[in-house]
Structure formats: structure tokens, C-alpha cells
Amino acid sequence: MNLSSESKQPAKQPDGQRRRLLAGVAGAVSLGSVGGGFSLIELALAKSEDETISSLNRWGLLIDTAKCASGCDACVKGCSTEHNLDGFDRPETDAQWIRKLEVTDRQTGHVSSLPMLCQHCEDPPCVDVCPTGASFRREDGIVLVDKHICIGCRYCVMACPYKARSFVHESLHNQKSYSPRGKGTVESCTLCVHRIDDDRTPACVESCNRDGNGAMVFGDLNDADSQIAQTMRDTPSRQIREDLGLNTGVRYQNL
């Protein structure tokens, strides 16, 4: 699927911020811009805690490498703090859900700085190779590890073209209640699924906006009215290793 076909899908469900906005004004807004077949009242309702997720949404990130500054690691810090990725001061084996990369164009010498994290592929290689089914893709596009059935074989670590996955080598004691992590399992960016289920934006995006350069946009790629879908429709963006045809949920601009 290419970008244009993705962003042309009809409005289905707004992202969190929009949902809240709509919730307040739902009664007063006309149905004109939403299209037939959907009630604005239904659209306006945020996901309640007992509601299941839906494939009507596809969550994603758009990262503007022109704004992402070399040397800034606000997103990495935000992620570490959110998920208590303390580490043991052993960089080679410590968990790393998001990292900063500098990529150089060999022809021109132009250097771009960008955050690399799980790209939340539509066809994830990590899910293909997982022997137990622990690696899976949620209906709303978030790729996760069910650590209850992960046996720590690390096939997915090998399969991921983005080196996005980490293995926990040592016993941990200070996990967050919303982010269980443990020895012997593989883990990676969850797109802050606990926040998304609560209608909030991922910690990296929040940190980038607050402490960094506002280079990251989070939203629903399936919602034509969302900021992320509109930006992706109006300006060029690309997938890293687009030759693999994975249809990533994380896209980059000015790369």
C-alpha cells in the first residue's frame, strides 16, 4: 500500500485530542465533513476502558528529520523515564527502545539526525518468525510482544531490519505498573500503548514537543482529518527500507 492510498481512506475515528474536542461540541457540529455512514456522536466518544481496540485505527508517527537536531535526545530520555529503562550501564546489552541515529548521504555528505524505533510494520518480520506467537500486531497497528508467552529465543531480534528489539538479560526490580518488563523476554517500543488506550500521546512525542524540537507527530493514519494524515498527504514522507514493503507505521520527512 502506498502513502496516497492510505491517506485517502475515509474518516473513521479521530485521534485522541480530536476526540476530546469533538466530545465537547458534538451536538453542534454538522455531519457534512465526516461522510455518510458514520454518526458524529459515535465518533466523538473516546475509547472507554472496557472497550476493545479497533482496526479502524492505525496509529503511527511522522518524524521530521529537518527539525530533529543532532545531539538532542529528548525522545530517548522521555522513553527511558516513562518505562524505567534504567539499564546497567552496559550499552551493548542494555534495553534500547528508541535511539538517535546520524545518517550520511554518501554522495553529498549531508547528515540527517533521526530517532530509530520499532516501525510498527503492517507486515512485521518479527511476527513472521516468532515460534510461539508472542510477537503480534494489535488490530490498531501496534506491534507488541506478549511476554507471557515469549520464550526469549530472539529470532525477532534477528529478523527486525531496524534493530528495534532488545532482550532483557538481567533481573529487574523497578518496573512501572503499566510497563511490565522482565528477564528472559524480548521487548521493544510499544508506541506507549498504555497511553494510547488512555487517549494520550506517546512519551517520546510528548518529550520532543516539550524538551526537543517538535519533530514528531503522533496520530491515526486512517483518519483523513488527523494532523498526521493531512501532513502525509500534503508533503512527501518516506519509510526507511521501503524496499522491504513492510508498510511501516513510522514515517520520516525530509530524509
Add this chain to the structure above:
Amino acid sequence: MSAGRLILLGVCMVTALVSANTPAAADAPVFPRGKGEQCVEPTQIMRKNHMEFLVHQRDDTVYQGVRTTKHSLKNCVDCHVQKNSAGQFIPIDAPGQFCQSCHEFASVKLDCFECHATMPDEGHAKLGNIPGNMESGAATLTAHAFSKKPFNDAAQ
């Protein structure tokens, strides 16, 4: 119904009868009460079936994004966790605490807490969702990481 299920049912019934009719045995586990008047389900049902509730909730949460708290492990911890005399949370899997005492008595290895938090989040550091608190939270975490002090110390 398979033979295995019948046996399991028999064991459950005997366990229920024993636990219902006998006063606490001398070596029965002693653990602190949770908050509030009663648990999310009647005590007898929780004793027998809490693991079923937890597994059901776990799959709903991981795969379907259902975030209800009634049968969540987080809710168990929030309600049953204790504080020591210094006002610090004691990990719920520490000896004598709610989860650990019973599982030890029943010789059941408790592995939930190899991954899951053993105390409410504010027990570690106030971080994350509170705007402007990121720096102080990170500092607290760093301080903890460098102190090398195991959380189990809090149980003493």
C-alpha cells in the same frame, strides 16, 4: 468431563471444605488485610479463582486494549500493598506480604512479579505523566540506580 477435570474439581471442593470449616491452622499464612471492606469478588471465589480472573484480564488487556481494573494485577497490588514504618511501600512479593505469604504456604512459585511492578508507581518515583516533573523524576531514578539498594530492604 475428563477425568483430569473431575480430579481437579474434587481437589477444589475438598480445599474449599477444609478452608471453610477449619479455623486457621497454626502454620497458616498471616497477611495484612487489603484496603476497603471487601475484595472485587467474594473471598472464597478469589481464593480459588484469582488466577483465572488474572489470566482472562491479561489477555483482554494485551490483545484487546481493555483497561478495566476490576480483575487487573495492578488493582490487586494497589489494594493489598503495605507500607513500612517509614511510609515506604513494601514489595507485594516480599516475605510475609499478601501475595507471597499464601503462595509460599501453598508451595506455588509466584512469577508474576519477575515482570510486573510490585508496588504502585509512586513507590519508585513520581514521573512521567506529571508535566514538568520529568527532570526530578529522572534524578530520583538515577539516584536509586546508583544507590544499588535492593527494594527488598524496604521489607525490613
